[in-house]
Amino acid sequence: MIKNVSKILLFITIFVIIFPINADAKTLGQLKQEYNELEKRYSDTNNSLKATDSQISSAKTRVQSIYGELDAANKEIQNINSEISRLNSEILKKDKELKDLMRFFQVSDGESTYLEYIFSADSITDFIYRVSVTEQLSNYNDKLIDDMHSMIKQNNENIVKIHKKEEDLKALQKELSEKLVVLAQERKALDDDCASIKDEIKDMKSILNFYQKNGCKDNEDISTCARGQIPPGTKFWRPTESGFMQSKWNKDPMPGGGYRYHAGVDISNSGGTKIYSISDGIVVKTNSNYTPGVGYGKYIVIQHNINGKVYTSLYGHLSGINVSQGSIVTKDTVIGYMGNTGHSFGDHLHLNICLGVKSCQSLSETVDPRDYINFPAHYTWYRDRTSYYQ
Numbered sequence: 001m002i003k004n005v006s007k008i009l010l011f012i013t014i015f016v017i018i019f020p021i022n023a024d025a026k027t028l029g030q031l032k033q034e035y036n037e038l039e040k041r042y043s044d045t046n047n048s049l050k051a052t053d054s055q056i057s058s059a060k061t062r063v064q065s066i067y068g069e070l071d072a073a074n075k076e077i078q079n080i081n082s083e084i085s086r087l088n089s090e091i092l093k094k095d096k097e098l099k100d101l102m103r104f105f106q107v108s109d110g111e112s113t114y115l116e117y118i119f120s121a122d123s124i125t126d127f128i129y130r131v132s133v134t135e136q137l138s139n140y141n142d143k144l145i146d147d148m149h150s151m152i153k154q155n156n157e158n159i160v161k162i163h164k165k166e167e168d169l170k171a172l173q174k175e176l177s178e179k180l181v182v183l184a185q186e187r188k189a190l191d192d193d194c195a196s197i198k199d200e201i202k203d204m205k206s207i208l209n210f211y212q213k214n215g216c217k218d219n220e221d222i223s224t225c226a227r228g229q230i231p232p233g234t235k236f237w238r239p240t241e242s243g244f245m246q247s248k249w250n251k252d253p254m255p256g257g258g259y260r261y262h263a264g265v266d267i268s269n270s271g272g273t274k275i276y277s278i279s280d281g282i283v284v285k286t287n288s289n290y291t292p293g294v295g296y297g298k299y300i301v302i303q304h305n306i307n308g309k310v311y312t313s314l315y316g317h318l319s320g321i322n323v324s325q326g327s328i329v330t331k332d333t334v335i336g337y338m339g340n341t342g343h344s345f346g347d348h349l350h351l352n353i354c355l356g357v358k359s360c361q362s363l364s365e366t367v368d369p370r371d372y373i374n375f376p377a378h379y380t381w382y383r384d385r386t387s388y389y390q
Contacts, residue, residue: 297342
């Protein structure tokens with residue numbers, strides 16, 4: 001029994017050595033699954049974009065309403081101050097009346113005018129009436145003045161409350177304004193992601209259609225099922241005969257200011273410089289329709305089979321394209337010409353490399369081309385497609 005198990009294990013080992021399993025192989029069905037995941041990612045990102053727009057709209061509405069509330073609070077303070085001024089004037093007036101009354105009843109020349117007024121009554125009833133009137137006048141003025149002081153105190157407390165409300169509203173306004181800045185940045189990032197994913201979906205759909213038209217089935221390896229297959233290669237070459245290497249992982253200037261890192265590398269030269277495929281492969285996507293100032297402009301996507309592993313390369317900002325979808329290319333095929341199309345600031349080639357079958361559009365998909373191609377240091381010229389030195 002043990003001998004039989006040993007024979008089976010030996011057979012499996014020999015089979016794996018002779019017929020190695022390609023871990024990088026991908027079926028058309030897997031590619032479709034990636035496409036579906038890409039569409040879901042686009043839907044989720046688009047929903048996040050709509051939610052952010054809703055938050056921005058709510059924050060702007062609230063900021064605008066705060067202006068109205070601050071204006072109302074200022075008017076209320078003005079009204080309260082006017083009322084305080086009016087009450088102060090009334091207090092002064094009543095205080096003067098009270099003093100005049102007391103002055104009338106004050107004691108003079110050793111005799112009390114107050115007593116004279118009271119005792120000059122014609123009867124006991126008149127006497128009581130005069131005492132009562134005098135006391136009521138004095139008490140009424142005292143109560144009126146106390147009431148006015150109480151109202152002034154209440155108004156002053158209201159002013160303190162309104163000032164506190166003003167401070168709270170201004171703090172909220174500042175917080176909302178800062179939130180709007182953050183939301184605007186998030187929206188810009190989401191908008192960029194949506195545009196990028198949309199481009200990926202478009203390219204991935206084109207790649208799917210290419211393999212389906214060439215007879216690939218869902219369970220078949222796309223590197224071998226298409227008519228003509230992907231020609232095998234052993235290494236990558238530089239895409240131009242000469243070029244000036246821009247900085248590693250170049251930075252894109254953003255419309256609102258600042259920079260962001262983009263995928264791949266940029267290689268400068270004069271417009272019309274010949275662009276070669278970096279290795280043998282099959283063209284799975286070409287794009288001649290573009291919006292000036294947006295994206296990769298005119299570009300080509302090629303898939304390669306290098307030592308049994310599938311790679312994808314993208315060549316962007318071209319002035320012209322020499323190949324079409326389905327074209328079999330070699331490292332010596334002139335696939336296009338250097339240009340300044342799309343989001344570009346001068347004649348150059350933008351080169352992306354991705355592992356596996358990809359649209360090869362976004363930073364998340366790409367690898368550093370310098371890890372696979374013998375490029376010199378950045379800000380350096382090269383003069384052929386292989387030598388390390390200038």
